[in-house]
Amino acid sequence: MIVLTLLARDLRARLRDRSALVLGLIAPAALITILSLLVSGPQTQEVPVGLVSSGTTALGTALAEGPLAGLEEEGTIRLHRYADESALRAALEDGEVDAGVVVAPEGDRLQVLRGPDSIVAGAILEAVSRSTALTVDGVGQAVVAQQELGGSTPPQQLATAIVAAPATTRLVDATQGATGIDPKTQVAAGMATFFLFFSVQFGVLGLLQERRQGTLPRLLAAPIAPWQVLASKLLVSLVIGLVSMTFLALFSTWLLGAHWGSPAGVAMMILAGVLAAVATVTLVVGVAKSPEQAAAMQAVVALVLGILGGAFFSMARAGGVAAFASRLTPHYWFNEGLVRLTGGRDWTSALVPVTALLLFTVVVGVPGLLLARRSVRP
Numbered sequence: 001m002i003v004l005t006l007l008a009r010d011l012r013a014r015l016r017d018r019s020a021l022v023l024g025l026i027a028p029a030a031l032i033t034i035l036s037l038l039v040s041g042p043q044t045q046e047v048p049v050g051l052v053s054s055g056t057t058a059l060g061t062a063l064a065e066g067p068l069a070g071l072e073e074e075g076t077i078r079l080h081r082y083a084d085e086s087a088l089r090a091a092l093e094d095g096e097v098d099a100g101v102v103v104a105p106e107g108d109r110l111q112v113l114r115g116p117d118s119i120v121a122g123a124i125l126e127a128v129s130r131s132t133a134l135t136v137d138g139v140g141q142a143v144v145a146q147q148e149l150g151g152s153t154p155p156q157q158l159a160t161a162i163v164a165a166p167a168t169t170r171l172v173d174a175t176q177g178a179t180g181i182d183p184k185t186q187v188a189a190g191m192a193t194f195f196l197f198f199s200v201q202f203g204v205l206g207l208l209q210e211r212r213q214g215t216l217p218r219l220l221a222a223p224i225a226p227w228q229v230l231a232s233k234l235l236v237s238l239v240i241g242l243v244s245m246t247f248l249a250l251f252s253t254w255l256l257g258a259h260w261g262s263p264a265g266v267a268m269m270i271l272a273g274v275l276a277a278v279a280t281v282t283l284v285v286g287v288a289k290s291p292e293q294a295a296a297m298q299a300v301v302a303l304v305l306g307i308l309g310g311a312f313f314s315m316a317r318a319g320g321v322a323a324f325a326s327r328l329t330p331h332y333w334f335n336e337g338l339v340r341l342t343g344g345r346d347w348t349s350a351l352v353p354v355t356a357l358l359l360f361t362v363v364v365g366v367p368g369l370l371l372a373r374r375s376v377r378p
Helices: 002-017 019-040 058-065 067-074 085-094 119-148 155-164 183-199 206-213 215-221 226-256 263-287 291-309 320-326 330-344 347-376
Strands: 047-052 077-081 099-103 110-114
Touching: 002 019, 002 226, 019 183, 019 226, 047 085, 047 119, 058 067, 058 099, 058 119, 067 077, 067 119, 085 099, 085 110, 099 119, 110 119, 183 226, 183 263, 183 291, 183 330, 206 215, 206 226, 206 291, 206 347, 215 226, 215 347, 226 263, 226 347, 263 291, 263 330, 263 347, 291 320, 291 330, 330 347
Parallel strands: 047 077, 047 099
Antiparallel strands: 099 110
């Protein structure tokens, strides 16, 4: 009961000075929003392209009714037809289209035109024009070969059969089934865990502040055990950390479209991550001699762990010492847990990262508790 009374007292104090609200909720939410908008990139629009073709040649017909029609149906391009090359060039100069392709009247040549800043549109037209030309050439060569070998199949029927035949090779999307989290979730998780190591300091750091202000000796003079004071400060840090992480996870999911994975698995990850952060700040408070020194040390520790753990960019990809050091941080294991939870996998896939976070909590927290006890001695 005494611990809960002290907890309520400290939480009211933190709500009054609003520092925990800024570092735990407002600042990370604002950064997550800004960075999520940046990683989302610009909204894709239909690319306006032009086509000059009489429609009587095999190449022109294949290009217009094949890949260009498919891309227009998918919403990738918006196709404009022009009577001749001069009309297409005028449209390019006026900005009506980004690029265009001209099919020679004889059907034996393709010419791709693009504006100076239309690299994407030019690349699209060049790719589909080249592949269409190769297909038409292949069909023509097959018809000629069949005739030279004395085949009786009519050329039109043979060409139709070749085009309709299923492909012998298959293009596979390598992103399907690949491990990893989407950029919005990575940004949200990175910023949430980075600011977590700042927000949890408002609980345990109160030990040094109360000692300086003289309120700690008065508390210890009352019928309150030193361990109860320490426990209340730890619970303040724990509550602030849990509120911060839960709010940011829900905020990024509902408003920004992040995907954290299984709720049960994410809850486990958040609890284990907050415990690791509380253990870290406890060790810092146990080593520091003043509130200012503890705040400075915690800022350095939070920044170093954030950089190594991949809150901003992945250090694990660098290999060598950097990759090894990254695996010693809570940030790395929190991100690893989210990676394992992607793709609809259940909470059990996060057991290894949660175990790593709890191990970090024990290794750092036990000496932290032993040292922090000195701050609450009568």
